[in-house]
Amino acid sequence: MPPTLTPRAAALRALITDFIRQRRDDKLNKLAPDDDAKREALLANYQPTTWLSNLVQRALEVQFVTHLLKATHPDIKITEATNLYCYPNKLPPHQEVGSHLLGPTFNNDLTGNAAISSAFYKFLEQKFDGKALLELATSRDSDFAAALSNDSELSQKWLEIFATLQQPRINLASHSRAKQVYWLVGYEPAKDEHYHLLAPLYPSALAQRLYQTIQEHRFGEAAKAARQARREQRDHPHGYCDYPQLAVQKLGGTKPQNISQLNSERKGNNYLLASLPPQWQSLGLKPPLNTEDALLRFGRRNDVRRLVRQLRVFLESQPPQNKDAQDRRDDLGNALLEELLLFGKEMHEGLPPGWSADTRCRLPEYQQLWLDPWRADADADFAARWHGEDWPQEVAKRFGRWLNQQFDASPLEMGDAEFRHWARELAGDLGWQAQHDQTRRQLAAMAKEQA
Template sequence: MAKEEKEVTSLHEYIIENAAKKRKTPAKWFDAMVMHMNECHLASHVGKFTNPDIKTTVCSHSKKVAGYVTTGGSTCSLDILTPAQYLGSASLLLSPVTPDKNVLEAVITRDKELEKELELLSLSIEKLQKKVQEMLEDSQKEPEATDTHLRQVYFPIAEGEYHLLSVMPSSCLALEMYQRIRAINGHKIDCYNKKSENYGKPCEEVTGLTMIGFGGTKPQNISALNSRCGGKAYLLSSLPPALREVKVRVPRSDFFKESIWYKSQSSALYRLHAYMKQERNTMEIRKAIHDLVDEMIDAVLLVAYQIRAGAAGWSEEETYTALPRSQKIWLDDACMEERLEPSWTGEIAAAFARWVVFSYEKLLGEEAVSLGDAEWRNFKDQMEIVLKDEVRYES
């Protein structure tokens, strides 16, 4: 399988390196690559990814439409189809000029950085612009017919009327996803590598992947982007989530001490600590703290709703006589009528605020910042607003 192309720091270095491999001057190599660009065909959807015998391609120019995911509304490079002997021309078009633009995109947008790179080697941009324009005009032509190897879908448009659609994969999206996943997983490896400057930094990982290959030992016969990715692409997992039953402990004397484990909110509490240590008191920091408290409120309410889902009247049993009346009203659906009066919300909100302060100090220990009455009252008020909103909603 073809190896992925080595990254070159700049376009002019890429031209010099490839010209040297062919034992040509940069000018002669560049002119040859531009001359053969009439053998390149731009595409967003390539039939060869379904079957190597399919020659049908489509270049989608659809714009971003609100509420819909379209190829044209996505950020990815167009694919290029070309015979293997002219792959150098396609590779030149896909070579980066800036971090977010390749040669093809730079020509289309008239990026001045491309002119600067070519001027370093005394290369003219006019012929390149003309060839790209010809490619764009040619790619806008729609296929006159579909291919028998492609799947056909009858799509209804009115009573007794339909369109016959051909299903084609978007190669540019598939290969863009492959490159992004590699970047995400590569960053994760760096974060675990003690020799890397990213060691210890936060990272993400895309799991449950299946790798699929196109073109076998000759990925260049499928498309230029496929060749650059070594003929590899990823399929994301489409399996349903594996859910496990979470048992909730019904409180006997205090919901916050018995049903909510403080370490379950360690992530939010550590982030809260990071903001509490700040000497500044900006609007941005206050909003971040507000969002973290909202996150903990959501976690508390989730457990409360799970307890409510049990049989109504459970709190009337002798086992739960020590449970405060406000918590019985909040957690037991047998008390739904009493719950419509907001008098109980203040006591629950105060208990929540005490739980946040306790959990923070328990988790951080000596490192904890002292939380005073002002912080406690903010936590209480924030929870009480949520509880009163719930009362209004149920009313």
């Protein structure tokens, strides 16, 4: 005679029975009406005791985790390397965002044999009185044990198997396909024992919380309503969140279930927030006043100094007279020309037209014409001189002299030949010509509008 169940145990058994029946019915509905053989086999396999027995026999093929290794490489089996289940409240606290901040409510993940992962996960993640069946198993709940089988010895055995699903299937070990970092903790870099092997694991529970949060912020009804209010310029009780430069990492390819259960539910999508250094907030571009040469400011730009230094080192190495050396010199020279074009473009776009008319501007006229072209829109005399076309040659010559001067402290001897070379390079540069032509067309269009 079967033992008498407590009301709580009876409710748990009903939950288990309904779950198994639902899975059975889902499969029965997919069978052809005349497929009696498969129907009989399904009915037999989905008897509660049979189904549970088949399930626990494969328990060693899966593991509940919060930090998994298969996200690093999908071919790593759970019997070959260590995955971990770590309760967030037992992790050491840090100032940085991490799994330790998840709190008591977090998502379990399951990895291992993808063919049976879904059955294990959905069965043990069922909630009873606010607790998952997995939690009841790990706490050795007697009513849960009684609900599993009328055979008390068998039910206790199954309970223990379910309770160990969080435990690694192998002693602590990394894998040749995993990410590994050897971290020096001693004083002898040549000795292996002075290193710790760090094997980063993927924080699956944290990734799931991040995914759920971003999904809600992007596609939740509250966020949609707030965005709609903004488009319609209406008041709204709350704002919404945006995630600039959000990236998505696909794990598992066409088979995300091979990574883990949660990864399968996300269809392999794992969000990556932009990891960028803070942007320097400058006080704004200032016109080159109180100086007689704008190229002095140009020469102080970090990228310009770096390129000049690279060109000096290259030329001082006395490179051979061959095509590779010539190409290297030309590449550095072209990069400097691009920086000069960028310098001019920043002045054109970042400064108000007519800034060169300021009494503090001591730049030579050809540099005023170069860096303040939109002054021509309101200054007829300036426009006439701009269209005179002589000033671009003066800019090219000054660039050649400036670049020669950068080698004054070098043993290199730079003379008229080098000066003419640098000047010709700028004068003949297609980018320089295109920038000048575009400015001329814009000035002509402005003049036509005023006519």
